[in-house]
């Protein structure tokens with residue numbers, strides 16, 4: 001991060017009426033700021049060759065598998081695809097074969113909350129969580145987002161359930177995040193993308209929140225992923241994936257990647273260095289190699305049970321998953 005991390009809310013404010021005062025922050029908001037800030041002279045500095053080294057790592061290790069791909073139909077690799085294939089391969093393959101997805105209050109509420117938080121960060125006039133959620137619901141209903149049809153046709157009680165859950169999550173966000181100063185350069189839904197091997201493989205995603213910016217070769221940005229559920233091991237890998245794509249995109253990775261758990265108020269902050277980026281690249285190589293082999297039916301999918309068995313479409317016929325849930 002740049003200016004915000006350097007001297008957060010103690011900075012003289014150009015507009016004291018709209019800037020948070022130190023004593024206006026609750027302890028959780030104060031802690032969030034403290035976890036994300038760092039003096040500029042501690043920001044890691046990267047040389048011009050970083051982007052080339054990461055690209056050589058990825059393209060060298062993926063060149064063989066990319067023979068099966070074309071630029072007409074590139075393989076798009078997201079954090080979701082990587083988390084899926086590094087989790088239970090059988091579940092990932094079943095979802096990949098049939099990507100149809102049934103929306104429900106449980107799956108829609110997180111997206112509505114994300115949209116409302118995004119609106120709240122970017123509005124010039126503050127608004128209460130309920131107002132933000134109502135605007136988010138209207139915007140998403142009129143959009144071409146995946147849940148738009150469901151929002152247009154769901155019954156009043158399902159809509160009320162989504163609204164209530166989303167309001168609670170926006171309130172949770174406001175409880176643990178300080179109001180974000182414009183000087184901190186907050187950016188929501190920041191698109192990141194890197195094309196590999198002439199565009200045959202595309203690493204892409206959207207960062208929930210970016211704060212700060214690089215200063216030359218010095219890493220000054222922090223990227224934040226908001227989670228509306230509980231902790232999962234792959235959440236840290238999600239952040240590192242974004243760091244890798246950002247490094248491939250502009251040659252300087254974020255200084256740190258953070259996961260903000262809205263329900264608990266916890267925030268996990270992981271520093272980034274070149275070793276972390278090469279580890280993320282190795283995970284991409286492994287994931288892409290597995291995805292290609294599974295799609296080509298060259299690999300028998302492994303069943304790796306976990307808490308997600310509960311929502312798996314194969315559960316009825318999966319002895320491994322049912323045994324795991326019975327034990328749990």
Ligand code: SF4
Pocket residue numbers: 088089090091303304305306308309312313314315318320321322
């Ligand atoms: S039920 Fe669990 S172990 Fe079985 S396929 Fe689904 S996620 Fe994998």
